[in-house]
Amino acid sequence: MIAAPQPTHAAAVTAPNAADRLAVALDFPTAAQAIAFVDSLEGSCRWMKVGLELYCAAGNSLIETLRNRGMNVFLDLKLHDIPNTVAGAIRTVTSAGASLLTVHAAGGEAMLRAAAEAAAENVNSPRLLAVTVLTSMDTSQLTGIGIHDTPATQVLRLAHLATACGVDGLVCSAEEVAPIRQTLGAIPYLVVPGIRPTGSPTGDQRRIATPAEAIQSGASMLVVGRPITQSQNPAETARVILAEIASV
Numbered sequence: 465m466i467a468a469p470q471p472t473h474a475a476a477v478t479a480p481n482a483a484d485r486l487a488v489a490l491d492f493p494t495a496a497q498a499i500a501f502v503d504s505l506e507g508s509c510r511w512m513k514v515g516l517e518l519y520c521a522a523g524n525s526l527i528e529t530l531r532n533r534g535m536n537v538f539l540d541l542k543l544h545d546i547p548n549t550v551a552g553a554i555r556t557v558t559s560a561g562a563s564l565l566t567v568h569a570a571g572g573e574a575m576l577r578a579a580a581e582a583a584a585e586n587v588n589s590p591r592l593l594a595v596t597v598l599t600s601m602d603t604s605q606l607t608g609i610g611i612h613d614t615p616a617t618q619v620l621r622l623a624h625l626a627t628a629c630g631v632d633g634l635v636c637s638a639e640e641v642a643p644i645r646q647t648l649g650a651i652p653y654l655v656v657p658g659i660r661p662t663g664s665p666t667g668d669q670r671r672i673a674t675p676a677e678a679i680q681s682g683a684s685m686l687v688v689g690r691p692i693t694q695s696q697n698p699a700e701t702a703r704v705i706l707a708e709i710a711s712v
């Protein structure tokens with residue numbers, strides 16, 4: 465277990481919109497565990513990210529349950545397949561009411577265009593995000609899959625491609641946010657995982673930043689999993705992170 469950070473003065477003055485800039489990664493194996501955890505957050509957070517592990521276990525009914533509890537849902541399936549298959553999957557999953565969806569930018573132009581068109585068909589217009597280079601990867605891991613560039617170069621290449629294909633935003637590490645903002649401007653919605661409050665274990669993440677660093681660099685939303693889910697006091701840890709976001 466990770467000790468909860470000590471409350472700071474800033475925790476008492478969290479700006480109202482900080483909660484719209486933090487998605488909690490519900491990386492749990494069952495719906496029951498995920499719902500119990502959401503309850504333990506005591507209403508501190510408004511965005512819940514459902515990833516592959518939980519979605520495979522619980523499916524669309526969990527998305528509806530979270531929506532009924534007043535949560536916004538970020539459905540992170542990182543789809544990566546031929547264009548027709550990805551478009552079909554997006555049409556199926558958007559029916560449950562997720563507000564954010566992910567595909568892998570590495571799926572290429574035709575897949576990204578098909579995904580953007582399928583997401584736009586949904587009456588709720590979920591935001592489509594393209595995952596660039598996973599925050600768990602560094603230069604040597606990219607080399608291992610035949611990409612002889614730094615993560616920053618590859619992220620920028622995929623960011624240009626994905627936005628040209630009509631996606632609404634990108635998932636990248638905090639290290640790439642400023643260069644993306646410099647070349648693509650303020651419009652793309654930039655979602656940043658690999659967030660580690662000072663003192664939190666890095667785990668499998670390689671390109672990390674604190675909540676304040678990521679927000680300062682221009683991130684739209686942060687994704688935080690284990691620093692909150694493995695905290696002894698998840699609600700307090702979430703409030704401290706929200707305060708750090710609001711303090712920037």
Ligand SMILES: O=C(O)c1cc(=O)[nH]c(=O)n1[C@@H]1O[C@H](COP(=O)(O)O)[C@@H](O)[C@H]1O
Pocket residue numbers: 489490491515540542566595597598599600635636657658659667669687688689690691
């Ligand atoms: O798309 C994502 O959310 C994602 C992209 C990425 O590059 N890196 C990354 O860690 N994520 C997700 O963000 C969450 C990070 O969790 P923690 O490392 O526990 O904070 C996990 O649910 C990952 O699946």
